[in-house]
Structure formats: C-alpha cells, structure tokens
Amino acid sequence: MKAAGLLVACLSLLLLSGRAHAEALVLSLSNHRVQITSTWAGSDLVIFGVIDNDRRSVTRQEPYDVVVTAIGPRASTVVREKVRLGPIWMNLQQRKFFEVPITVAQISSRPIAAITAPDLRRRFGLGLEALLDPAGYDLIYDPSFRSALIRLQRNAGLYKTDERGVTFITPSIFRAIVPVPPTAPLGGYEVNVALYSGGVLLARESTNFEVSKAGFEQAVATAARQHPYLYGLATAAIALIFGWLATVIFRRD
C-alpha cells in the first residue's frame, strides 16, 4: 500500500515536470527525517525513481543502468598506522583526510565495472575508490592509507556497496534500499541518483534526508550540552541513590 502510494506520488510529479533532455529522473524517498529513538538499530530507506522518457524522443539500444549514492555528513578523519618501535607497536604514521564522508552507500543495478569505462567511473565517482579519489581529501596522496580508510569504514559498516541493489519494477520504474547504519552520524545526507545507458550518463537527480535524535535521546543529548553541570549532578545523584538503595535492599540486620 505504501509503495503504491509512493508510486502515485511519483507519477503525479512526473506529469508536472517537463524537461528538455531526452531522459529525466523523478525520485521519491520514503522518509526525509530519520529519527533516532531509544530502540534505534539502524534503518533502511526506500527510494523510488521514474525514468521520464514518455515522449519517446529517443530509444536506447542498451538497457538503463541506475546508480544510487547516499553520502553522509563529512568529517576530517585521521587514519593511523602502527609501526614497530622497539618492543611495542605504536601509532606513528598518520594521514588526515579532510572532510571525507563518514558514511557512503552506493547501490547500483549492475556491477559498476559493467556500467562504464574506468576513466568515466573515476569522473562520475562510481565505486568507493573512485568516489573518494578526486576531491583531494588528503594532502599527501598515499594509496595504502586511502585503501585502509575504505577497508576500515567498510568493516565498521559505514561504507557499503551493493551492486545488485537497484531493481527495475518496470523498464522505467526502479527501486532501491538506502541503508542507514546503526552508528550513522547525525546530520544531512545527500542521495544522488545517476542514470546511464551504454556507458553514457543520461541524467542525474538528487534528494536528501536528515538523521537526528528524537524524543528522550534528543533531550538527553541537549541536556548534556546545554546544562553540563546539572547533567553531571543528575548522573551523580543517580549513582548515589542506587548505591544507597543497595544498602537498604540488601541490609541483613
């Protein structure tokens, strides 16, 4: 039912939009405000897209390829390398990556390698290596630190790729699942969708969503930041009350 409603929404948007290009994308994201509550353990958003080519101005020989890229908030990230120093292993080498996305999810309809040629992949940011490559995040280029960053973030579940995640419901309507990991940082996320055919970029469109704390979690985080002394006193009071309660409950005389 929800999916059907979304489709209707997409289609009505479609009728309103008139584009000069041969193809245009119309997107609909299931949720633009992801709220973290006490039961939060990550979430999945559904994105629907319609490929608008109803004037049939062009017919493609090759099938459509869709790549959905969700990029989370950016942060300066330090990657450290342990080096042996005498008997111990210490973090001695480090590289700082400026304003690198904390989370990346790239979902495509086919393996990235099959969609376009390597130079275009690099230009369009297809695949994690390409996506994190061109912007000059690190001052000194060092491939081992860059691949370490990608590997570590992948293991932490923050960088994800799914090369069969975009499914076509009809030849011109597709859907994909955008994962929001449990440790997702708060802030704005950008979702870019690109349409390719025969290795050529046909259309691009983007939407966004925001991850924020809600309700009690929000209240606690706000209290900790805005009233730090009261917050500290409250935590201390809880500790002391429970400590005292234990002596009352377990008193044996």
Added chain:
Amino acid sequence: MQIYLPIAELPISIFLVLGIGAAVGFISGMFGVGGGFLMTPLLIFIGIPPAVAVATETAQIAASSMTGAIAYWRRRALDFKLGGVLLAGGVVGTVLGVAFFNSMRRLGQLDLVITLSYITLLSSVGGLMLTESIRSMLSARRGMVAPLRPVGHPWYFRLPLRMRFHRSKLYVSVLPLLLLSVLIGFAGAVLGIGGGFLMVPALIYMFRVPTAVVVGTSLFQILFTMVAAIILHSATNQSVDIILALLLVVGGVFGAQFGARAGQNIRGEHFRLLLALIVLAVGVRFASEIVLKPDELYSIGLTEIRR
C-alpha cells in the same frame, strides 16, 4: 534487546551491559575494589569510545563506593578526618586529570596514554601484590605470621603540617597524604578508575593505617572524588552517558552484593593471590595489544564533525 546510547551515539545490547556491570560488580564486591580497572577496558573492548567509557565509568564507581562506604560507616570503620584530607587532594588531582584527559584527547594520543598507563599501573601493582601474597602464603605454611605493620616512623611522617588522626592512630604530616591523593585522583580521572587498589596498599604499607579503617576511608574518599569527576567530565568534555551509567550502576550494585557474600568464604592469602592474578591478567591483556603484531595495522584515530 538493543538500546541507543545518546552520548556514545551507538546502539548496544542492554543485557550485555547489565551482564558486564554484574560481573565486574561481583569481582568488586568480592575483593572490595572499585572494579574500574576492569570495567573501563571491558567497555572499550565492546566498542564504547574510550572517552565515553572513562567518563561514564566514574558514575559506576561512585555508586559502588557509596554502597561500600555506608556499610563501613555503620560499622564505624571509617576515619572521616583522614578521608577529608585525602579527598582534598583527590579533588585537586581530578581537576588536573580531567584537564590532561581533555588535552590528550585533542592531540589524538588519548588511547595510547590510557593503554600505556594501564600496562604500567596494572603490571607493577599486580606484580607487587602477587609477590606479597605468595610470600605471606609461604610464611603461613611455615607457621609464621608476617609483620603487617613495620615499627618505626619513616622520614615523611615528620614533614611540616603534622595532624593527628585518632581513629587511624596516626600522627603524620598532611603533605605526603595530599601528594598521594593528588596522584591517585589524577590517575583516576585519566583512566576511569577509583584508585582503591592503589590507595589501600599505600595507606597500609606507607602510612601504617590500621587495616580495619583503611577500606572504609578509601571508599569514602573515592566516593567524593568520583562525584567530582562525574561533574567535571560532564562539564568539560560532555562524555558522560547517563543511560550507560544507569545500566552499569544497576548491574554493578547487584553483582557486588553477591560478590561480597562469595568473598567471605575465601581465605585471606588466597584472596589476595586471586586479586593479584586478575590485576596481572588485565595488564597482560593490555600489553599483548601493543606488543603483538596487530592483525590490522591501521586504525581510524579521530573524526571531527563540525556541528
């Protein structure tokens, strides 16, 4: 069942945290130690950011020392005057420790500082306790009683500002006492430990405080030092997670009660040997982390989000 920790910013299993709280509480009740030296590493191990683990653990220590201090106070085994002097030093040490903690965090060296300090502290204290307990076990077997209170006063008793502590049967300069408590308060704030396992032996061996009052006095001092640490960590680095603290406190409080009962059935020397082995095991665990070649040489050190 998962619960989201609002300050640590990650979901975690409620039962895992309660279980860790209960297990550490059991050990702390059994041996009369705060258990911070076990809890903080465990929290880091299950994925809590070190800064949050250290800052939050202070709440759990406050709760367990509250329970202990009340019990000793009822038995009148608590020297308030000595505790007050130690507390003054402890608060100064905590202020310095929190400032050091924050600056190391800014420099990105906090993890290394925590690891190295744990190794030094645990292996030296564990080693000392181990040799001491083995020696007393051997002499007990030979039918001798090891002298716990050596006679004669060391030089630092005669420094200026001498004060009389009736309950502890002590007439001593407050300067060495203050120095000791500043150092322990500092270590406590940086490492997320109460420091009972440092304070108790120091008071017994260096100041000849009677064993009967030493634990209660140490708990009293830890209680207020940790309250200061909670407030200072909250105010300066906002790393105290109240939900995590609550879970640890509840688990720890119950674990400690059962631990205290189990502890009554163990003989003194065996008891100290066991505690020494636990302390050493944690030290070895930390040491292996930096001595063995790690599986993954790289790590994400620090992320700064602009808010």
